[in-house]
Amino acid sequence: MIDAVAIANQFRAELQAQNASAMDALTTRWRTVEAALQAEMEALAFQMSQTKADGQTVSESQLYANERYQALLVQLQRELAKYNADAAAIMQAQQLSFASMGAEQATAWLRYSGAIQGSFTQLNSGAFENIAALARADNPLALLLSNAYPETAQAITDALLSGLALGKNPRITARMMVNDGLATSLNHALLLTRDQSIRAARLAALQQYQTSGLADAYMRIAARQRRTCLACLALDGTVYPTNVMMPLHPQCRCTIVPILRGREPLAIPTGKQWFLQQDAATQRSMLGPGRYALWQKGVFQFEDLATVHSGGVWGANTQVTTVEALRRMAQ
Numbered sequence: 001m002i003d004a005v006a007i008a009n010q011f012r013a014e015l016q017a018q019n020a021s022a023m024d025a026l027t028t029r030w031r032t033v034e035a036a037l038q039a040e041m042e043a044l045a046f047q048m049s050q051t052k053a054d055g056q057t058v059s060e061s062q063l064y065a066n067e068r069y070q071a072l073l074v075q076l077q078r079e080l081a082k083y084n085a086d087a088a089a090i091m092q093a094q095q096l097s098f099a100s101m102g103a104e105q106a107t108a109w110l111r112y113s114g115a116i117q118g119s120f121t122q123l124n125s126g127a128f129e130n131i132a133a134l135a136r137a138d139n140p141l142a143l144l145l146s147n148a149y150p151e152t153a154q155a156i157t158d159a160l161l162s163g164l165a166l167g168k169n170p171r172i173t174a175r176m177m178v179n180d181g182l183a184t185s186l187n188h189a190l191l192l193t194r195d196q197s198i199r200a201a202r203l204a205a206l207q208q209y210q211t212s213g214l215a216d217a218y219m220r221i222a223a224r225q226r227r228t229c230l231a232c233l234a235l236d237g238t239v240y241p242t243n244v245m246m247p248l249h250p251q252c253r254c255t256i257v258p259i260l261r262g263r264e265p266l267a268i269p270t271g272k273q274w275f276l277q278q279d280a281a282t283q284r285s286m287l288g289p290g291r292y293a294l295w296q297k298g299v300f301q302f303e304d305l306a307t308v309h310s311g312g313v314w315g316a317n318t319q320v321t322t323v324e325a326l327r328r329m330a331q
Helices: 004-053 060-064 067-112 125-135 141-146 149-165 170-212 230-235 271-276 280-296 323-328
Strands: 215-221 239-241 255-260 306-309 317-320
Touching (some): 004 067, 004 149, 004 170, 060 067, 060 149, 170 215, 230 306, 230 317
Antiparallel strands (some): 215 239, 306 317
16 A cells, blocks of 8 residues: 555655745845845935934825835836746746646556556646646736735835834845845745646646546645644545645645545545644644634634635635634634
């Protein structure tokens, strides 16, 4: 009998290793954005610091009337547009790579399970391009990346005003504008790249299962780790048809295992069973004090930790059920 959890961990590690190279490329390219904007941010921080030292109030509305601030926003938009174009190319290559890996891993699952006795239809590069488009819901990657501009501009503004309010040295304030403000776009790009890549890998795996004709359903397997999302652990072991994508959340690390036609699903201990084997300290750390107190009182079932929302651009999504929602179950 195959060790499905061990194989899932191996496949997950392969995807994470591939993802690391894209993260490095995006971060390295990002340094040029910081370098291009650093001087302008420092100049604005010094100007606003002097304005405050002169006894004048610096508010967000006053910033919008400031020429240097407006020039910074124009430069920000220009630099982000250039970065997003490069990031989109990195993301597209990453999506195609992950789609290929997803199909390969799906084939490996079928071989491990003994379903493949000879040749069968495998996905080609043209299919991977279609899968990448499906993963991003046919939205151009540059457009998805540009959605972070308003939030980034606001975060830079907030960091500037915070530094002024705290009386920070202008250079420290400028650094806050970079680390707490400008980095919003970098974090968005990193999150989007990982999310889109994982989606491409899963879509390719599902299409490979469908194309093979050997599996018509699959099982969700979550990582058995302390940092694993509670919603994923709660949904672990759930079975879905291959024409339905399971509910996901950003950076979801769950693996999909095929269920062969005419066969029972693999007997794999569930995420719930794994959780129940952990000591009280680990359970409390994972649940947090609020959820743990309710868990100890038997207010909710482990499966209740996952809240699933249907619809939306990306399909069904899941999140960890809030403490307040769990508390209402006792009423």
